Amino acid sequence: MQTATAERYLDMYHRFVGGSAIGSPVEVTLEELADTLYCTTRNVKLVLRKMEEDGWIDWLPGRGRGNRSRLVFRSDRDTLLLDIAQKMAQRGDYKQAFELIHSHGEGTSVKERFSEWLDLHFGYRTETPDGKREVDTLRLPVHTPILTLDPAEVYNAFDAHMLRQIFDRLVQYDPTTNRVLPMLAHTWECNADATVWQFHLRKGVRFHHGRELTADDVIFTIERLRFGKSHSWMLRTLVKLEIVDTRTIRFELSKPNRIFHRFMSSAAVSILPRDLVLQDEERFWKCPVGSGPFMATEWTEDRFVMAAHTxxxxxxxxxxGVVIAFMPDSQGDCSRRSWEKLVWDHELPDSKAEEDWQTVETLCKGCTMLTWNLVKEGPQRSPQFRKAVDLLIDRNAMIRELGGDRMYPAQGFRPDDSTPIRRDSTDFNRALELLREIEYDGTPVTLLARGVHAEDAEWISKRCAEHGIRIQVLSIPKKKAEVFDYSEVDGIIYGLVFAEDDVCEIETYEQVGSYLKEHLDPDMRRWARDQVDLALAAPSTEARRVHLASIETRLREEAHVMFLTHKKVNTSYQPGIKGVTMSPFGWIDFKTVWVQSSK
Structure with missing residues (x-):
């Protein structure tokens, strides 16, 4: 079956069948068909002949002047539409499949049937594409696009997760043990005041295109990251970088940094192949090459495909292999399951029974938050106004009413042992007193929210309106790739995930484009940087936390930031699926997943 011809059949069906039944003649002219198919009458005859050969129609041309032709539709529209959509999805054209159903399936059950079929299409499956070798593939549909795979410019948690599949870093941080572990570097050391660091590279590490990784690749990556990039902040104290020998790199810093090796575990410092980037950088980022566990083989508007780095x-x-399918936002309500977190082996017995599925529930190391813009004129410049809004927001009520993955009220960046029992600090009377003190006159403020955070913003807007505060919500679809001018809004609601813990916390104060950093007034920004430098020079973890906690405390007490909620991540999978672990970004670690044979 030719998909293009089938789509033309659906166009004709949509225009001419109306209330007629399948098999009933419909009077038409070649000119009407040409208008419907946007082609010449000559091409219409070719299309009709092909459809007759396939048995979809009977074409009875009119004879003589004034005699109209008759067209008999033989194929059921819904069955054909579902078949075409499934073939599109199997080719990876998911967006086109949904658009086709949207165009031709209104008022039918095709959308629901297609969604049920997708539940079977996605997940873990063993296939034999060449009829011989078994191939284990995980197909995962997501409503989150990959915006960039350039480590130096990555912002989103999902992008950072995908980077870790393709690239490696000098070291890796294990948040469960709070230890830095070897990766590309097998060992490292620093001097007494942590201003000189040396990393020693492994032998035999190869990029996906076959060349062995060298110290030159590390130097190239660091120098590229050093200036003019979103993550250049990580190297602001770097004064000298040199190759000591073929496998040793030395960093000299202007100030002590006792967790510099933790900086080198960040996805932003993923090591690039110098030769390929210099050869054609624009082409390189269309399908990047690293040394990680998977290599990118295809990146289109519809999907991102990876193959195992053997x-x-x-x-x-x-x-x-792993296939990431980018699903249209408008189709999110079709699914009967949370596809993003699904691992499902279709070959196991009773694969459709969900009662015995295992679930891993984790609490994200981060929060959703509202950052006020203090460099723009408006009511939000007033500490009393910001504090009043904070006191009006009943976070427990937000969690009850909005539900979803919202778990606990947040009073800081990360959850701790007391988070489940901590009380929220709502105080309506005090909030109204503060508004009267500043003689708030109802001047509106604007909140920017992207994707899922728009729901939180609308909820906050309604609660504030009950007490005379006007908040206008500017909602931006999460698939919008362009960067919005955050300087033009009074506040932004967004989420943070701390994959490297202290490093990610420092990033919120230092990264170019960080909403929190760009919204702080200059004095607060300078003070925060001084505290960061003291934290990096601190002799112990406890001392470092004191300095970082002082920034967080001031942000909360002066209401520069409103911490909102901590969220959970649920991953459901069958008992036969093994090795299911979550990355620090809250996504399945693709490298460790495997299936236990049921034989």
Whole structure:
């Protein structure tokens, strides 16, 4: 079946069938058909002949002047539409499939049936594409696009998660043990005041295109990151970078940094192949090459495809491939499951029974928050106004009414042991007193929210309106790739995930484009940087936390930021699926997933 011809059949069906039944003649002219198919009458005859050969129609041309032709539709529209959509999805054209159903399936059950089929299409499956070798593939649909795979410019948690599949860093941070572990570097050391660091590279690490990784690649990556990039802040104290020998790199810093090795575990410092980037950088980022457990093979508007890096130095992934399908936002209500967190082996017995599925529930190391813009004129410049809004927001009520993955009220960046029992600090009377003190006159403020955070923004707007505060919500679809001018709004609601803990916390104060940093007034920004420098020089973890906590405390007490909620992540999978672990960004770690045979 030719998809293009089938789509033309659906166009004709949509225009001419109306209330007629399948098999009933419909009077038409070649000119009407040409108008419907946007082609010449000659091409219409070719299309009709092909449809007759396929048995979809009977074409009875009119004879003589004034005699109209008759067209008999033989194929059921819904069955054909579903079949075409499924074939599109199997090719990876998910967006086109949904658009086709949207155009031709209104008022039918095709959308629901297609969604049920997708539940079977997605997940873990063993296939034999060549009829011989078994290939284990995980297909995962997401409503979150990949905006960039350039480590130096990455902002989103999902982008950072995907970077970790393709690239490696000098070291890796294990948040469960709070330890830095070897990766591309097998060992490292620093001097007494942590201003000189040396990293020693492993032998035999190869990029996906086959070349061995060298110290030149590390130097190139660091120098590229050093100036003019979103993450250049990580190297602001770097004064000298040199190759000591073929496998040793030395960093000299102007100020002590006792967690500099933790900086080197960030996705932003993923090591790039110098030769390929210099050869054609624009082409490189269309399908980047790293040394990680998976190599990118295709990146289109509809999907991102990876294949296992069979020579990976830390052990080959159990999966042979991963397909990330980018789903339209408007189709999110079709699914009967949370596709983003689904791992499902279709070959296991009773694969449709969900009662015995296992669930891993984790609490995200981060929060949703509202950052006030203090460099723009408006009511939000007043500490009393900001504090009043904070006191009006009943976070427990927000969690009850909005539900979803919202778990606990947040009073800081990360949850701790007391988070589940901590009381919210709502105080309506005090909030109204503060508004009267500043003689608030109802001047509106604007809140920017992207994607899922728009729901929180609308909820806050309604609650504030009950007490005379006008908040206008500017909602931006999460698939919008362009950067909005955040300097033009009074506040932004967004989420933070701390994958590297202290490093990610420092990033919120230092990164170019960080909403929090750009919204702080200059004095507060300078003070925060001084505290960061003291934290980096601190002799112990406890001392470092004191300085970082002082920034967070001031942000909360002066209401520069409103911490809103901590969220959970649920991953459901069958008992036969093994190795399901979550990355620090809250997504499935693709490298460790495997299936236990049911034989």
């Amino acid at each position: 020579g990976y130095f830390m052990g080959r992934a159990h999966l042979d």
